[in-house]
Amino acid sequence: MHKPAREIEKSLSTVGYRLTRPRRAVIKVLVQARRSLSLDEILIRARKLEPRIGLATVYRTLEMLTAEGHLEEVRTRTKRYMLACSNFSLHFHLVCERCQTVTELPSTPETQSLTAALQMRNFEPCGSAVEILGLCERCRNRGASETKPVHLRSSPPHVSEIPHNQSGLSKK
């Protein structure tokens, strides 16, 4: 499972990072969320803990946490972040493009051999998770409707008509 906030913090300070309030806030948000979060979500939640935290700081902290191996970056239309699983070996993420849910695909003999195939080719995966984008079971089922626009030109969301910017981020 995931490391507790305390452990992440200790790890960071050991490597020389300062343990600041904004950083703690972001970490806490990510630990408490039991799922992947978008930047917007992280920012909003972090501000409840640390009202003055800035946008750039959140980006910087996420970048740092990812680089240090505490986060996994999930690339959908826009990036999302979730705690890295202690399971350090290469594994798989099933990412639903509709509801953004990220499901871990447990390590099995099959996935193992795929890992071997990568080594054979001297390809070094970065990050410890391979992302497979698609539709989760739930979304797939009730998705018969808005699934396949014939001439597209319709694309976007599935959940709301809100401009897209889930919250106060855009310019002004």
Place this chain on the structure above:
Amino acid sequence: MHKPAREIEKSLSTVGYRLTRPRRAVIKVLVQARRSLSLDEILIRARKLEPRIGLATVYRTLEMLTAEGHLEEVRTRTKRYMLACSNFSLHFHLVCERCQTVTELPSTPETQSLTAALQMRNFEPCGSAVEILGLCERCRNRGASETKPVHLRSSPPHVSEIPHNQSGLSKK
């Protein structure tokens, strides 16, 4: 292998799309490139064939071609595009984050069983390729240097000091 331009065009018009000069230009660019291209690259090349082609049109065409299954979208820092392989079943792309090269991982028993695992979970991968981001052999070798900034805050490129925008795209 990849379909020739002619075939893609026929397929499009069959489905009801008009075969316009801008579209033909984009298709030609993609077919002639033997690798994945960034939007900038596509735009520049397309303009050599069709000088007045607009940015939005390129985006729209890429979106359309992808939706029609003629392109595969590769998501690195920014998206790239390459011709879809006729190999329609789920397969893997080894994407080098350094040099952007995309290598196909041929379908083997291992990859097959992974596909089965996805079906078992009722997860429907979108697009026919799973992308595995990492470092290719070449980049990995001569990468000892700029590989791992201790406190990051240094990240970016590896190839040039150019602002990042490889060419005339940005605002003005």
Place this chain on the structure above:
DNA sequence: AGCTTATTGAGAATTTTTCTCAATAAGCAT
């Protein structure tokens, strides 16, 4: 309590993607 300097916040600036709408041209039918 004082020092040093990593880190922050605010806002500007970039970069990337999407949208708007009048003008254009592809495909089809004379």
Place this chain on the structure above:
DNA sequence: ATGCTTATTGAGAAAAATTCTCAATAAGCT
């Protein structure tokens, strides 16, 4: 060929996402 209908385009604005700048702040260490 000529004309119609309307999908598609180009230009620019706008939106969205990310990165940068720099003075002010506050961790961590004495």
